[in-house]
Amino acid sequence: MVFCIRFSLWQRNDLSFVSNRVDSADGATRSIRKLTPDDGQALKFYACGPTVYGPAHIGNFRSFIVQDLLVRVWEAAGGKTRHVRNLTDVDDKTIRGAREAKQTLSDFTRGWTDRFHRDGEALGLKRPEVEPKATEFIPKQVELVRRLIQSGHAYESGGSVYYRVKSFARYGRLSRLDERELKEGASGRADADEYAREQAADFVLWKGYKPEDGDVFWESPWGKGRPGWHLECSAMAMELLGETIDLHGGGADLIFPHHENEIAQSEAASGKAFVRHWFHVSHLLVEDRKMSKSLGNLYTLEDVAKRGYEPADLRLVLLSGHYRQPLNFSWDTMQAARHGREKLGRAHAGLAETAGTEKPGKEGWGSFAPAWESLRHDLDTPKALGALYTAVGELEKKRRQGMKPSEAAIELAAMERILRVLGVSPYFEKEVEISPEIRGLAEAREAARKAKDWKESDRLRDELAKAGWEVRDGAGGWRLVRKTGIA
């Protein structure tokens, strides 16, 4: 097993002139490669989904949004997709969470699954074709373990079954860790299980039952127990997509051990290459740190709403950096995203006005072609967003100087098309309910203005500002806009 060390940097292949080509970085070969479906039909894409034991945080959503973008770009390029994203609904955290909530495991995970779906929908995540749950594929997982034992890649010990890392020569290739380092890494975290392992690097495929598991267990040839974390993805991916899948993705922290272990399990069982193309999304940082509960910098969609932002603002922020690069989140960048969306909304409205009833002749990218080109080359969202704003600015200028309705119609359709691929909606003002008190203040201010009592008018505006509302006077009278950024 020789891994070519010379790939110290990502290699860029030549851009194809085929208009529907989509390129993406491959984590295994560290190169930008054309994305292809092996069977020439649909792209078989397996993504590691959430563990449903609590609300997903904005970092989790970065991964899912980038996965969603990949699907959208692929499909906009004319491709078809078989997108599978699992739900991990049994593991230490879900079992503990259910016990603490005094709920059954399935009730507990169903609640968090619903929440994940609601949040995902708010963020514009398209639902994958299949969302398999680990608990629905227990027999397939048991079967996979049995095959691995038969072929000598796994062994039973003390009611659990472990993967014999030594038996798989390619182990560590994806994450570029060699066996010696793995042993050292394991040394600090001795678990009772570890005494049952032949080698510290071996990982558990099937966990023997422990009293704290309560009523969470399944019968198996090795007694009561439950599957290990890595097993579900191998079993479900191979069952639903076949033994070799085109694309497999997830957060960068899954490279080791999760994806490494998936490869070992799957390839040892099937004898075939498990994944043709790896796709890893770098982490979202908050205040330059990885998010964690202990640092108090872990945000959910609920926190975003509390500050007066919309999920779409977050989506734009999460797309503002390249997916292979760490992205630093801050509320300032959320504000920038909101303003960006307002600008897009105004540009959209302007084009719609100029276009009138005119319809575009045929589908095209118009001025947004550079943005599209950036997207299909390894999902270069920062470049694409730059191109998007540039195009919007130029079109606004052109429109003021006189643009034909037919041209506006074409550009409007193109703009909607690129926004659809990004999954980013412009910000449009909408009617919201306001309390009678607030309305009273606004009306009193208007009365003061009419009477040219500027002092009183300004005082009322300050009062409204304190309550979180911004007054904007326009030709048609006053409007109130919810202020953002308030915790």
Add this chain to the structure above:
RNA sequence: GGCGGGGUAGCCAAGUGGUAAGGCACGGCUCUGCAAAAGCUGUAUUCGUCGGUUCGAUUCCGACCCUCGCCUCCA
């Protein structure tokens, strides 16, 4: 310690061997009772540091500094 990312204006973030996209924020002007919105406009002699190659480097090479992540909980 091993492996892998980063260091570009106040913030976010592109980019190229030939002289720094875009967004936010900020300043000026127009407009406005004042604001907001909109328009016009200004804002990095400089791309972590030090060397080297070159007519020319932020972009290539070398060394160094700082920082983040992974090394069996983790998107």
